[in-house]
Amino acid sequence: MSVELDSKLIAALQSNGRATYRELAATVGAPRAAVSTRVQTLLDTGTVSVVAVAHPELLGLKAMAHVSVAVSGPVGPVAEALCASEAAVYISAVSGHYNIIAELRVPSQRDLYDAIATIRAEPGVRTVNTLFYAEVIKGIFMPKSALRADVRLDAKDVALIELLERNGRMPFLELAERTGLSPSAARNRVNHLIDSTALRVGAVVKRRGGGRTLAMGIGVNLGSRDREVCAQIEALPGIEFLARTLGRFDLIGTVAADSSGDLYSLAEHIRTIDGVMALETWTHLEVFKEHYARSLDVRG
Structure with a gap:
């Protein structure tokens, strides 16, 4: 029961990291006391952390890509070296033909080329394959x-964002105390930041153990029914990320589930969808980095 409840709570927190216990209880259909206990356990054990991420346009990040890296020799040293890159917001060791995947977010296509060139030059890197994001269909930290x-930020907004980047569930009272605002003003500002798309608050999951913490990457080649297939895949349970891409795949995504059997069933289901011409999968073995925060300047 706890694994099933955890899965539902993680999904709810990925959708709305600042949902109240009452709202979470209504969403997952469990008593508020049980929800409060499980959420606190997920946070205390580090299985889940709730963070805020500013809109990429506020951060000046206009070029994004998924990069697959094949390594000669141990994976760890290469992954650790890539973690030092500010361009890489996500780095994971994976199974399959490639050993590491990374998501890059940079200001321009030239910056993207330079970041990929740096990866290629890293000792131990054998091959780099890049998928450009044409459109992000679904993503916890993607608008x-x-x-x-009409979004305009002042110093108080930036201070709130920086606090929420560290703890997305920080209470309004504490946010108010640490920014010099009244609790009602802090609440109004945070709600406005979220409603205006300037900020997203969601759950980052440590990919170990049970409770929707197993993840599989999918690369899909499509036929002519592009939009219909994308809609069907997006609606599947466990789809955390989905994007149209330019490169060896037409569509890539991340699927989370409670067990390897569930991941297998999801992959088999995707293969049966009319319009899916080919499917490649890889398993996330170890996440080395998942950090989306950047310094934020006040917009006038």
């Missing part, structure tokens, strides 16, 4: 729309 034109 579904462009930044609203």
